[in-house]
């Protein structure tokens with residue numbers, strides 16, 4: 142069994158931030174990794190690839206550490222902890238924001254939420270939406286939002302779900318861009334430089350075999366046509382090999398939801414990817430679907446903010462990955478479980 146865990150922001154302190162930037166401190170990271178290490182064995186992404194390629198075996202209770210979004214603080218604050226503990230990891234990086242000294246819309250949203258109150262942010266969105274003739278309002282089923290963002294307040298989860306999962310990407314870019322400029326002026330390039338890894342850091346990760354792709358742009362791959370999906374992934378891989386001399390073989394689907402990862406495995410494989418990870422909160426009981434591997438968020442694992450398991454029950458009680466597996470369609474009598482799984 143392989144249990145993968147995802148981290149995003151890792152920084153010494155989050156004091157003073159309004160809701161928006163969720164993360165952990167290096168000390169919390171160390172505590173969690175030490176705890177997980179008592180029940181499992183950390184493996185590298187190369188070990189997972191070897192197990193898939195050769196139909197080989199991972200340790201029976203394998204753990205994989207992943208970090209998404211190419212954030213500079215992950216190299217500066219998480220990597221030293223990982224190195225001290227002798228734990229390998231894979232860092233999934235978007236190449237577009239680094240190449241263009243820009244900020245992905247998803248991170249503009251985090252920054253806006255961290256620097257404006259929810260009320261002000263919502264007012265800003267509505268004002269910009271009105272200016273552009275776009276209706277802005279979280280017409281979102283609260284339960285769906287709560288599943289995706291369990292540690293946000295209901296209003297905040299709905300707004301986040303609306304922004305990340307309901308608004309068409311081009312519309313979202315069109316609304317968030319002006320909101321960002323309204324709050325941060327022309328600081329995008331400077332903030333991008335602080336937020337994302339530089340090429341030197343990427344080279345270090347590449348040389349260690351720790352580099353993966355999160356796509357060129359941070360977009361829902363599940364919504365793209367096959368050619369657009371492949372172009373997104375190929376551009377990121379070509380750019381990373383050009384920068385670092387190393388071509389990654391692993392992908393994390395941006396947003397990682399069921400919809401965002403609803404892509405043909407063959408299309409992803411053709412683009413040069415051998416392993417790909419969703420955000421299905423589950424354990425991989427086997428490696429039969431290497432292009433749809435499940436991952437937990439760090440907050441859901443023991444020592445996280447809202448752990449779903451005790452450390453000793455983790456490998457025994459974690460649900461098994463089901464997304465994108467061949468399953469009977471919901472609605473067929475007797476398939477209540479398949480229906481329930483689809484719902485989540």
Ligand SMILES: [Zn+2]
Nearest residue numbers: 209210395396
């Ligand atoms: Zn991401």
